[in-house]
Amino acid sequence: MTTTTTSTHLFTTRSAPLRYLYKLYFFTFLSLTLSLLYYRFTHHLPYSHHPYLLLLLTLSELHFSLTWLLQQAFRWSPTFHSPNPDRLPEDLPCVDVLVCTADAAREPPAMVADTLLSLMAYEYGPERLAFYLSDDGASELTFHAVALAAEFARMWVPFCRRFGVEPRAPKAYFAAEEGGGGGGEGMEFRRVWGEVKKLYEDMQEEIAYAGSTWTVPEETRKTHKGFREWDSKVDPRDHDTILEILLKGNGKDRDVEGNPMPTLIYVSREKRPGHPHHYKAGALNAMNRVSALVNNAPFVLNVDCDMYSNNSQALRHAMCFFLDPEQGHRIGYVQFPQSFGGLTKNDLYANGVKRIYEIEFFGTNAFNGPMYAGTGSVHRRESLNGRKFTLDYRPRLEDMKQGMGSGNVNWDELEAKAKVVTSCNYELGKPWGKEMGLMYGCAVEDVFTGLVLHTRGWRSVYCGPEREAYLGMAPANVNDTLVQHKRWSTGLLQIFLSDYCPWTRGLGKLKMGQIMCYSFYTLWALWCMPMLVMLCFLPWLWLMGFPCFLRSLFLCFRSMVRSLRIPRHRLARLQSDRADWAKGTIKMWWNETRMWMMKGTSSYLFSIIVVVLKSLGISEAGFEITSKVIDEEAMKRYQREVMEFGVASPMFVPLTTLSLLNLYCFLIAISKAVKEGLGVYDGLALQIMISGYITLVSMPLYEALFFRKDKGRMPTSVTVVSVGLAFSLLFLFQFLVM
Numbered sequence: 095m096t097t098t099t100t101s102t103h104l105f106t107t108r109s110a111p112l113r114y115l116y117k118l119y120f121f122t123f124l125s126l127t128l129s130l131l132y133y134r135f136t137h138h139l140p141y142s143h144h145p146y147l148l149l150l151l152t153l154s155e156l157h158f159s160l161t162w163l164l165q166q167a168f169r170w171s172p173t174f175h176s177p178n179p180d181r182l183p184e185d186l187p188c189v190d191v192l193v194c195t196a197d198a199a200r201e202p203p204a205m206v207a208d209t210l211l212s213l214m215a216y217e218y219g220p221e222r223l224a225f226y227l228s229d230d231g232a233s234e235l236t237f238h239a240v241a242l243a244a245e246f247a248r249m250w251v252p253f254c255r256r257f258g259v260e261p262r263a264p265k266a267y268f269a270a271e272e273g274g275g276g277g278g279e280g281m282e283f284r285r286v287w288g289e290v291k292k293l294y295e296d297m298q299e300e301i302a303y304a305g306s307t308w309t310v311p312e313e314t315r316k317t318h319k320g321f322r323e324w325d326s327k328v329d330p331r332d333h334d335t336i337l338e339i340l341l342k343g344n345g346k347d348r349d350v351e352g353n354p355m356p357t358l359i360y361v362s363r364e365k366r367p368g369h370p371h372h373y374k375a376g377a378l379n380a381m382n383r384v385s386a387l388v389n390n391a392p393f394v395l396n397v398d399c400d401m402y403s404n405n406s407q408a409l410r411h412a413m414c415f416f417l418d419p420e421q422g423h424r425i426g427y428v429q430f431p432q433s434f435g436g437l438t439k440n441d442l443y444a445n446g447v448k449r450i451y452e453i454e455f456f457g458t459n460a461f462n463g464p465m466y467a468g469t470g471s472v473h474r475r476e477s478l479n480g481r482k483f484t485l486d487y488r489p490r491l492e493d494m495k496q497g498m499g500s501g502n503v504n505w506d507e508l509e510a511k512a513k514v515v516t517s518c519n520y521e522l523g524k525p526w527g528k529e530m531g532l533m534y535g536c537a538v539e540d541v542f543t544g545l546v547l548h549t550r551g552w553r554s555v556y557c558g559p560e561r562e563a564y565l566g567m568a569p570a571n572v573n574d575t576l577v578q579h580k581r582w583s584t585g586l587l588q589i590f591l592s593d594y595c596p597w598t599r600g601l602g603k604l605k606m607g608q609i610m611c612y613s614f615y616t617l618w619a620l621w622c623m624p625m626l627v628m629l630c631f632l633p634w635l636w637l638m639g640f641p642c643f644l645r646s647l648f649l650c651f652r653s654m655v656r657s658l659r660i661p662r663h664r665l666a667r668l669q670s671d672r673a674d675w676a677k678g679t680i681k682m683w684w685n686e687t688r689m690w691m692m693k694g695t696s697s698y699l700f701s702i703i704v705v706v707l708k709s710l711g712i713s714e715a716g717f718e719i720t721s722k723v724i725d726e727e728a729m730k731r732y733q734r735e736v737m738e739f740g741v742a743s744p745m746f747v748p749l750t751t752l753s754l755l756n757l758y759c760f761l762i763a764i765s766k767a768v769k770e771g772l773g774v775y776d777g778l779a780l781q782i783m784i785s786g787y788i789t790l791v792s793m794p795l796y797e798a799l800f801f802r803k804d805k806g807r808m809p810t811s812v813t814v815v816s817v818g819l820a821f822s823l824l825f826l827f828q829f830l831v832m
């Protein structure tokens with residue numbers, strides 16, 4: 095174990111112990127894999143009559159071996175950084191906080207308000223913070239909720255600071271046991287607590303009422319001039335910039351205790367049909383420019399509206415890295431993990447993405463740091479805005495302190511200027527999206543932007559405080575999960591195929607381990623290949639009498655082991671009752687396996703199709719927003735861990751079709767076994783094992799297709815299409831082979 099500490103360091107770094115044991119394992123496994131591959135290439139005689147089959151199986155095995163190899167970079171030397179906020183100077187630099195939302199129907203305004211409130215209550219001088227909410231939905235309801243939150247914040251922020259409550263998202267705070275979540279015991283606390291709670295409930299009611307009628311009541315509209323923007327209907331795809339300064343940070347707006355409030359600005363940038371708006375990346379860049387006019391803080395925190403701050407110290411933690419006298423100046427951004435509240439007990443859709451944030455990202459700390467994950471990350475504005483890191487770059491703390499102060503600010507002029515920088519034409523002929531700010535043209539603008547910063551010489555830091563920094567919402571149904579993974583794997587593959595391919599642009603600029611980590615993620619979509627071979631070709635080939643059992647067993651085994659890795663890690667974390675824990679872990683692993691097969695045959699397959707279509711210029715990869723609302727009945731099913739299909743989505747078609755084909759093979763194999771008996775060593779036994787395993791994994795699909803009556807079942811149209819498709823494929827295949 096290596097530790098570096100001296101009194102001036104603002105953070106310490108520690109690497110995981112016993113790495114030589116790991117390296118021993120690595121080289122053993124590597125030589126085994128290599129000899130296996132060697133054997134495959136020299137002994138392919140039984141298949142030489144079936145070159146396509148040979149090719150597919152060999153490719154799958156190569157894929158497994160290569161991804162295994164790339165993945166080792168994450169495990170080579172896990173590195174942990176711990177900040178020492180006690181050593182921070184008094185005078186901290188300003189931070190601009192950018193929050194984005196895009197659709198009031200999918201992202202409830204009440205949630206947006208809650209996220210904002212949690213961030214506004216950061217333990218950080220309020221005069222040093224400014225908040226910007228970008229609303230790509232241009233929704234009056236969102237504006238309404240944000241305006242109400244601005245008022246409520248005058249009471250909420252001092253309450254949080256005074257009693258040190260946690261978490262500082264009011265909904266989560268009040269949902270914890272009565273008066274829970276910390277804060278104290280005394281009479282005074284109870285009194286203020288009651289008042290704040292009452293005020294919060296009133297606000298929630300108002301937001302809910304507006305939501306239920308889908309308009310803001312007339313009396314409320316009179317209270318704020320901002321509502322006039324919606325006097326005539328606003329089309330979210332075609333409107334002027336709507337910009338409203340809701341709180342003025344130069345001491346003009348004050349909380350109930352008389353302290354200055356931070357600036358809060360609502361922005362809905364101009365949109366016009368025919369002008370690409372670049373989704374979230376465009377929104378962040380627009381806010382970046384607005385914030386530059388107001389505080390121009392040297393650091394920019396970016397949070398999605400579905401992730402509230404769960405740890406009021408997080409910003410101070412981030413500053414420990416940037417302000418470290420020795421290494422701070424090299425750091426381009428600090429990334430916190432994405433943690434999720436509200437997952438079911440066994441993480442039904444495997445959306446906790448724990449493998450990434452509990453293992454892999456610590457591994458990247460050894461190689462210049464983690465990818466940028468889009469939310470919960472603090473950027474150095476200069477690095478984000480195109481500056482390259484050079485050895486002579488030494489920002490001075492004094493220069494970083496600029497901010498609004500309590501001087502005179504011409505707010506009207508500011509508003510006018512802000513409208514200019516958020517107009518559609520502003521970016522024309524400027525380097526935004528190419529050299530500056532968030533990068534455009536990729537469905538995962540975050541990873542792409544992070545990669546660009548890394549190639550410019552910046553490092554990043556992954557910081558996972560014990561108390562989760564942010565808690566977010568993960569998709570809560572199968573379709574949203576698959577669509578999200580399609581977006582991710584599409585965007586990641588686009589990066590690999592772009593100018594910024596880690597193997598071309600990265601060579602010489604990135605560390606080898608870093609190139610491997612980026613390649614592992616950006617080639618995610620390729621997982622669909624071995625999955626399809628396993629699920630689709632192997633059972634059929636068996637039907638046609640091809641001898642490929644040992645290999646298929648190998649593929650199956652590898653796929654199982656892959657998801658088995660996660661519980662092994664959880665072993666170290668969880669300390670609850672053993673029996674209970676074991677049950678939970680096996681279920682988690684099973685859920686992960688099921689979802690992995692679904693993603694493999696649907697999300698990843700579709701993403702390859704999207705990338706091909708895009709390169710042919712046929713379609714553009716968009717940004718489909720995941721829904722953060724869930725109705726009551728669906729919620730009940732979710733809590734019972736019943737998979738939710740429900741919508742007629744094309745994402746379901748490949749999985750249902752393949753699962754039906756597999757079922758067919760399984761039944762044929764069983765009936766054969768009944769008729770002819772089962773020899774231990776013949777292919778039949780293996781076939782039954784393999785397709786039996788796939789049948790078990792696909793159980794929720796069969797139930798959803800044929801047995802369920804509730805609203806979460808597979809829509810009839812999907813059932814009809816996939817049954818039809820399965821039959822046609824079967825005939826086609828028989829026709830081709832016979």
Ligand SMILES: O=c1ccn([C@@H]2O[C@H](COP(=O)(O)OP(=O)(O)O[C@H]3O[C@H](CO)[C@@H](O)[C@H](O)[C@H]3O)[C@@H](O)[C@H]2O)c(=O)[nH]1
Binds near residue numbers: 397718719
């Ligand atoms: O045109 C758009 C589309 C989306 N968003 C916002 O982008 C955020 C992320 O959208 P969401 O639907 O929640 O997608 P997720 O899959 O949860 O997002 C993950 O993946 C994205 C990249 O695909 C990253 O940008 C996110 O930070 C990361 O949390 C939300 O705040 C949206 O409001 C916009 O502002 N404008």
Ligand SMILES: [Mn+2]
Binds near residue numbers: 398566
């Ligand atoms: Mn999200």
